[in-house]
Amino acid sequence: MRLKSLVFAAVAGCLGLSVAVAQEEPQALRQSQMKAVGGAIGALGGIAKGQKPYEAAAVTAALTTISTTMKAFPNQFPEGSQTGSESEAAPAIWQNKTDFEAKAQKLAAEADSLLAAVPVDAAGVGAAMRTLGGTCSDCHQTYRMKK
Numbered sequence: 492m493r494l495k496s497l498v499f500a501a502v503a504g505c506l507g508l509s510v511a512v513a514q515e516e517p518q519a520l521r522q523s524q525m526k527a528v529g530g531a532i533g534a535l536g537g538i539a540k541g542q543k544p545y546e547a548a549a550v551t552a553a554l555t556t557i558s559t560t561m562k563a564f565p566n567q568f569p570e571g572s573q574t575g576s577e578s579e580a581a582p583a584i585w586q587n588k589t590d591f592e593a594k595a596q597k598l599a600a601e602a603d604s605l606l607a608a609v610p611v612d613a614a615g616v617g618a619a620m621r622t623l624g625g626t627c628s629d630c631h632q633t634y635r636m637k638k
């Protein structure tokens with residue numbers, strides 16, 4: 492009985508540990524950051540296409556997600572995280588860190604200037620999306636591998 496509970500505690504401990512490690516992996520973190528940014532763009536797209544009603548609060552929330560996420564994103568590429576978690580990060584990131592960071596910063600800056608003058612209707616949201624979308628593809632072309 493005593494042995495059984497000890498074993499159980501050990502197994503539970505291991506499981507808890509591996510979950511914590513998986514969450515802190517930069518590969519997984521940066522992928523979930525990109526998913527959040529993708530979700531924010533999707534929300535703006537829904538409004539631009541008229542699938543969702545225009546709401547200033549929703550637009551502000553999406554732009555805020557893009558801005559804050561892109562400021563933290565370039566920190567998730569330490570040496571040794573080139574591969575793993577089915578990462579699509581291109582080796583060029585580690586060869587051109589400054590340029591990669593500048594591209595992330597550019598997207599954050601675009602989101603910030605849109606936050607300073609939030610688009611007031613669906614057409615405005617569409618125009619903002621085109622600006623932001625160009626910056627997504629610009630970085631993906633060089634720094635995200637097609638799988």
Ligand code: HEC
Nearest residue numbers: 522525526528529532578579580594595598627630634635
């Ligand atoms: C500074 C460069 C950069 C910018 C700007 C950028 N991305 Fe990415 N994106 C990446 C990289 C690198 C990956 C691959 C990350 C990995 O797998 O480790 C990625 C992956 C993704 C993924 C896949 C995430 C997953 O693993 O499921 C989505 C979705 C995505 N980006 C959307 C966007 C959108 C939308 C924008 C613009 C609003 C954007 N990205 C802007 C570099 C960038």
